[in-house]
Amino acid sequence: MCIVHCALCIAQLNTDRITAIGRNALYFDDYVLSIQYFNQVIKLKPYIAEPYHLRAIAKIQLSDYQGALKDLNAAIERNPFNPGAYYTRGYVQRMLHDYEAAEQDFTQALVYSPENKTYTLLRADVRSAMEHYDEAITDLDLLLRKEPDAANIHFEKGVVYLNKKDTLSARDCFVKATELEAYNSGNWSALGLINMQLGNEDEALANLTKAITLGSKWAGDYVNRSILYHRRNNFRGALADMDMAVELEPNDAHSHFNRGVLRQQVGDYNRAEEDFRRAGDLAPDKYPKFILDAIIARKPIDEKYMREQAKSYQPPKRDRRKEFSSRTAQNQTANPDEEKYTSQSRGSVQNRYADVINEPNIALTYYVQPQSLRRTNYFHYTVQQYNRLGLLPSPLQFTPQEIPLTADMVNQHFEQINRLTPQIDNFEGRYSFSQSTESIQRGAALYLARAIEFALVQDYTSATDDCTKAILLDPSLIFAHFLRANWRYKQIEYQRATGDVDNTAKYEMDFEIMLRDYDYVTQHLPDFGFAYYNKANMLCQQKDFQAAIAHYTQAIEADSDFAEAYFNRGLTYIYLDDIEHGLEDLSRAGELGIYQAYNLITRFK
Secondary structure, eight states: OOGGGOOGGGTTSOHHHHHHHHHHHHHTTOHHHHHHHHHHHHHHOTTOSHHHHHHHHHHHHTTOHHHHHHHHHHHHHHOTTOHHHHHHHHHHHHHTTOHHHHHHHHHHHHHHOTTOHHHHHHHHHHHHHTTOHHHHHHHHHHHHHHOTTOHHHHHHHHHHHHHTTOHHHHHHHHHHHHHHOTTOHHHHHHHHHHHHHTTOHHHHHHHHHHHHHTTOOOHHHHHHHHHHHHHTTOHHHHHHHHHHHHHHOTTOHHHHHHHHHHHHHTTOHHHHHHHHHHHHHHOTTTTTOOOOHHHHHHOGGGHHHHHHHHHHOOOOOOOHHHHHHHHHSTTOOSOHHHHHOSSTTSSOGGGSOOOOOOOOOOEEESOOOOOSSOOOOOOOHHHHHHHHTTOSSSOOEEESSOOOOOHHHHHHHHHHHHHHHHHHHHHHHHOOTTSOHHHHHHHHHHHHHHHHHHHHTTOHHHHHHHHHHHHHHOTTOHHHHHHHHHHHHHHHHHHHHHTOOSOHHHHHHHHHHHHHHHHHHHHHOTTOHHHHHHHHHHHHHTTOHHHHHHHHHHHHHHOTTOHHHHHHHHHHHHHTTOHHHHHHHHHHHHHTTOTHHHHHHHHHO
């Protein structure tokens, strides 16, 4: 049964509700699923513009720009007064490098929404790409008159001046951006690059070091600082930075060649040859043109030798048939470096950049992504006991990483909703207080099963409604409060991010209900560590860090191997500037299998 024809499960839902569920799926990155919902609306009401617009956004996330463009044309035909549709189409045109069409769309969007900052920024961007620099600067100046302290606008203006080759004006803009937003690594990266171009090497070195300290993931920062270190005869620093550049962009031929030159200069000829060959494999048409200009400029004695090496080196002939075979065969990789480590958890993991972000909530669902390294006990006896009853289609499992569903899997869950609905209707039709406890428990299980199915297809409103009915019928379902809290949070998160909140009071009430559900679980099951942990994550969002630490601690008391709780508590300590306890917790998290902790330890030290 095709999902687009699965009308039985949503026959009683109006198109507004279907669209809302599709938006929900879109927000949670279930693009394929969201497209199925928008298909349903388009099928029922093909004259409405909104589902075409939303489906286009989903297609953009899947890099289907041509499909998105077709949908956006349809949306604008149906409603030519929606600035958002013009903006989205302009974005697609920009990605397709049709800058003139993009400029027209952004201009039209501004006709209907003249105060929109994003539209103006993107029009300035495409005007710069068209080399209409003065017009781009006019757009940015218009924004700066309204927001003189907007660091990102000063940054964008600097980029335009840089493209215009007006380095002095660009430098002034980047200086202003760093003054206004000193903790943005990108501002310092740009200022460092400009100072290098202007020959201000001491300032450039300080700027690039600042960017890297703030967590820059741009390989160019390490390459540029490597050049500056080399000019100061700091070969160890130069090599360390080039190693990091290669780590961040392992398929960049220039970085491999430049590192080969550095290794050659310190006498590490074998590994230098490996880098040269790797550079030749990655870009045989360009090799041997790669040269580290800064090294030649500062060390002319090496130029002759380096050029002789470049001329004498002949990259090996490429066996296209063998290469094609290796790319298409199962369990093969086209990148020899990737064959060294089959997992991101191997090798020098401390050099692999990790985002400073909490581990996510622990979910309770049918599908889990194996966490082979982590020693957290993803188990609680109450759930195991319930699974043994066989009342659900699949056993419930705890996981820190939910997996996205394929179209076939989504289709199966729609079918399951269809099967459960008449069973629930039958139960409701014969329900009475005189029914046996076993019969009522089975009725509760039907509601709980359908609640889980609704959650899997991103309909959290229906999921929480059915979960509530299950709890009312069977109060012994303590873990169902945990499920309901998780689903309520996802709905709250979506509403908050999209501004889809009726009023602040309702939002606060929903948030409080969610926290009470977690508390209900821990009051009745004090060893249910996942409820403490998820509530701690919520408290972190509210910036109540001390309370969050207390709840992470209770989660750890419930499970001394709770890796995610150590990791998040460590970050929370660091937010409070308690570096010592933070590093201690991150170290424990690393021991328990969250290898990203080691990169953070290296940086926070």
